[in-house]
Amino acid sequence: MAGSRLPRQLFLQGVATVFMFAFSSLYTQIPGLYGPEGILPARRTLRPQGKGRWQQLWETPTLLWEAPRLGLDTAQGLELLSLLGVLLALGALLARPLRHPLVYLLLWAFYLSACQVGQVFLYFQWDSLLLETGFLAVLVAPLRQSLQGKQVLQGGPAEASPHEALPFWLVRWLLFRLMFASGVVKLTSRCPAWWGLTALTYHYETQCLPTPAAWLAHHLPVWLHKLSVVATFLIEIAMPPLFFAPIRGLRLAAFYSQVLLQVLIVITGNYNFFNLLTLVLTTALLDDHHLAAQPAHGHHKKMSISWPKTLLASLSLLLELAVFGLLACGTVYCFGLEIDWQQRTIHSRTTFTFHQFSQWLKTVTMPTMWLGVASLTWELLAALWRWTQVRGWLQKLSATVQLSIFGTATVSLFVISLVPYSYMEPETHGRLWPRAHRLFSAVEHLQLANSYGLFRRMTGLGGRPEVVLEGSYDGQHWTEIEFMYKPGNVSRAPPVVVPHQPRLDWQMWFAALGPHTHSPWFTSLVLRLLQGKEPVIRLLQSHLASYPFHEQPPTYIRAQRYKYWFSQPGEQGRWWRRQWVEEFFPPVSLGDPTLETLLKQFGLQDKSPPQVRSSRSTLAQVLLWVRTQLSPLEAPTLLWGLLVAVGTVRSVQALLTPWSLQSSPPTRGEKHRLAPKKDLRAACEQATPAPNSCNSGSRTPRRKK
Numbered sequence: 001m002a003g004s005r006l007p008r009q010l011f012l013q014g015v016a017t018v019f020m021f022a023f024s025s026l027y028t029q030i031p032g033l034y035g036p037e038g039i040l041p042a043r044r045t046l047r048p049q050g051k052g053r054w055q056q057l058w059e060t061p062t063l064l065w066e067a068p069r070l071g072l073d074t075a076q077g078l079e080l081l082s083l084l085g086v087l088l089a090l091g092a093l094l095a096r097p098l099r100h101p102l103v104y105l106l107l108w109a110f111y112l113s114a115c116q117v118g119q120v121f122l123y124f125q126w127d128s129l130l131l132e133t134g135f136l137a138v139l140v141a142p143l144r145q146s147l148q149g150k151q152v153l154q155g156g157p158a159e160a161s162p163h164e165a166l167p168f169w170l171v172r173w174l175l176f177r178l179m180f181a182s183g184v185v186k187l188t189s190r191c192p193a194w195w196g197l198t199a200l201t202y203h204y205e206t207q208c209l210p211t212p213a214a215w216l217a218h219h220l221p222v223w224l225h226k227l228s229v230v231a232t233f234l235i236e237i238a239m240p241p242l243f244f245a246p247i248r249g250l251r252l253a254a255f256y257s258q259v260l261l262q263v264l265i266v267i268t269g270n271y272n273f274f275n276l277l278t279l280v281l282t283t284a285l286l287d288d289h290h291l292a293a294q295p296a297h298g299h300h301k302k303m304s305i306s307w308p309k310t311l312l313a314s315l316s317l318l319l320e321l322a323v324f325g326l327l328a329c330g331t332v333y334c335f336g337l338e339i340d341w342q343q344r345t346i347h348s349r350t351t352f353t354f355h356q357f358s359q360w361l362k363t364v365t366m367p368t369m370w371l372g373v374a375s376l377t378w379e380l381l382a383a384l385w386r387w388t389q390v391r392g393w394l395q396k397l398s399a400t401v402q403l404s405i406f407g408t409a410t411v412s413l414f415v416i417s418l419v420p421y422s423y424m425e426p427e428t429h430g431r432l433w434p435r436a437h438r439l440f441s442a443v444e445h446l447q448l449a450n451s452y453g454l455f456r457r458m459t460g461l462g463g464r465p466e467v468v469l470e471g472s473y474d475g476q477h478w479t480e481i482e483f484m485y486k487p488g489n490v491s492r493a494p495p496v497v498v499p500h501q502p503r504l505d506w507q508m509w510f511a512a513l514g515p516h517t518h519s520p521w522f523t524s525l526v527l528r529l530l531q532g533k534e535p536v537i538r539l540l541q542s543h544l545a546s547y548p549f550h551e552q553p554p555t556y557i558r559a560q561r562y563k564y565w566f567s568q569p570g571e572q573g574r575w576w577r578r579q580w581v582e583e584f585f586p587p588v589s590l591g592d593p594t595l596e597t598l599l600k601q602f603g604l605q606d607k608s609p610p611q612v613r614s615s616r617s618t619l620a621q622v623l624l625w626v627r628t629q630l631s632p633l634e635a636p637t638l639l640w641g642l643l644v645a646v647g648t649v650r651s652v653q654a655l656l657t658p659w660s661l662q663s664s665p666p667t668r669g670e671k672h673r674l675a676p677k678k679d680l681r682a683a684c685e686q687a688t689p690a691p692n693s694c695n696s697g698s699r700t701p702r703r704k705k
Helices: 005-027 030-034 053-059 063-070 074-094 101-117 125-140 148-154 168-188 200-206 212-218 222-238 240-244 248-268 274-285 288-292 307-334 354-388 393-424 426-430 434-446 503-511 521-531 534-540 593-601 618-630 635-663 668-687
Strands: 338-340 345-347 464-472 479-481 556-566 576-588
Touching: 005 074, 005 101, 005 125, 005 168, 005 274, 005 288, 005 635, 030 074, 030 503, 030 534, 053 063, 063 074, 063 101, 074 101, 074 618, 074 635, 101 125, 125 168, 125 274, 125 393, 168 222, 168 240, 168 274, 168 354, 168 393, 200 212, 200 222, 200 556, 212 248, 212 556, 222 240, 222 248, 222 307, 222 345, 240 248, 240 354, 248 274, 248 307, 354 393, 354 426, 393 426, 393 434, 464 576, 503 521, 521 534, 521 556, 521 576, 521 593, 576 593
Parallel strands: none
Antiparallel strands: 338 345, 464 479, 464 556, 556 576
């Protein structure tokens, strides 16, 4: 297998990018979600219970315990962590030396701290996925960055340390667990839409925040929707085992299939940073040779290749063709694909039963774990072989210590991850090694390994349920309260907000799926709107003038449940059609017994007023000033502004770097290191006539003058 230096750097930059988006998106919503006047004030979540400082930190791992020492309340501490997270992520993106384990450890610790007080608004699978990926970045990040750029340019060794490629394997294992489990749960849920291959006929209009492209995708032919579901099962269930294939072509085919799926999801849905994070994980399937993509000089000349290499390449090609043929035949058989030449369609149907799939899952779950064991064993052996190549007793000692630490951490995290992975098959979960269960239980609260299963069931099969808030001054004339992102006005086009996640809009989507009592936070939202709290209003409309009750809070608020459908192509000026279903939340006003009863039932009453002493601290004043400067910007504008700024700086760096490399002469030590390589290249050119026979020491052979 080729080296993984470039994929690792790409992975680290991708993780930093996702952290930048996640922290900045969360920062814009903190006052309305977690401030003293927010929907779920964060100060209620951290209450000292008389335990020791370190015990308290271990049981509830959040740095926000230290906020009072800085003169901040919990929400202000959360703002500080978010801003520091954005700055650290920007630093890791722009400065290679900052892609250090300590930086990624801080990013992980900051986001874990936020999740501890985030309550229902941070209970998403991509938040758990970001925490798990962020911790892996701590292990993947190299301890030293200074010489790596020079080694790449000078054709240096593929690995600076024997252990460096080892933790990166865990990224591939995480990607496998994410995709394979997401495909399996669609069938184990017994959802009729997935089993009937009709899920995508509903998905585009019933997902949380569709894009304008989702309207177009929704009106595609039904046979194409069903074929797309078949392709989804192929990509999520059949392709992930190829992540561990020893043949490079199979891994690259699996890589591009995952990229295709994620790009299509990005185009048709606003899933914040989730798809970007999944694309970052796919870098574990790449290698240096594929990313470099440099055409060899003298490509017109024939290369002399030994017959064993030719035979091995031929066998690899035959095996690739056999695997692709097997996947194609299996897909045709399992889903009964038939081409109708007259109607120019492809018919598909599920040809296996739930019982057959359950038996198959019981058969393959444990072997997939052993596949992971075999692949990890190979990576460990490769690391040991690289360790044997280290010269010098001091370097050998350092490599031994690092390999021992990172090897143990890699194996431990793999064992821990087997527990949540086995959740999808209960029988296998029960037969798992007992020590793995104990190890997982000990660190479960740190979210080092999580279970995944996206789009388990299709919702809104009879129409997309949507909650519409209404306000009134007299209880007779009602005015709808629009949200910036979720569907409401049938004439407004679906927005494009990725990579921002409006967390209130997302929770409104979940609230519409059941009664309001299943979403206690909704009662608090109603209370804050009746009180006219500006931080909460800004979650609905960033420009207060767009809020219909910006001059005076409404006297009454109620909520109605509607069903929404995408409009038909012939309807002009309308994106949606809707129909009233029922009352979701009764009309209430401040002091209303119904409202007071609900607030008391859910523990949402303001029993202790927020302390004002923290607002006088210098740090609190600085945070307030930063908030004032950034508040006029909408969240998507802020996030895209950060991305454009990073792209501009990186472009300038790319333009200046070649000039600096050419203008700076090599040091004396570099001359001594380069001299043996030149002598070796010259000796090889004299010994063999083939121009590329010795380019293992250099990526691009020199042209003869």
